[in-house]
Amino acid sequence: MKDEASQQIYAAIHSVPMGRLCSYGKIAELAGQPGKARYVGRLLSQLPKDTRLPWFRIVNSQGKISFPYGSDSYQRQLSHLIEESSAEESGRLHWRQCRWPE
Numbered sequence: 001m002k003d004e005a006s007q008q009i010y011a012a013i014h015s016v017p018m019g020r021l022c023s024y025g026k027i028a029e030l031a032g033q034p035g036k037a038r039y040v041g042r043l044l045s046q047l048p049k050d051t052r053l054p055w056f057r058i059v060n061s062q063g064k065i066s067f068p069y070g071s072d073s074y075q076r077q078l079s080h081l082i083e084e085s086s087a088e089e090s091g092r093l094h095w096r097q098c099r100w101p102e
Helices: 004-014 024-030 037-045 072-083
Strands: none
Touching (some): 004 024, 004 037
């Protein structure tokens, strides 16, 4: 079983509504772990491929996907965001309109 901090982070990620975007840092804050954005990223990198946690709604503080542009992971995240109307085919994310919480 994961520790309490991890569970709080997973709960914060789970709370991000469909079609919205949140930064790693904001997730850490919401989970009571301010300054732990990299820890959030590490936890997300360890999720199984079939996870139901909406990991793809979490982006960097500039409102961009953190994976290398064009990589399989980048395309996978972008595809999820396009499905939820929080990104465009060009790769542009609707950060200002979709940032959560406001």
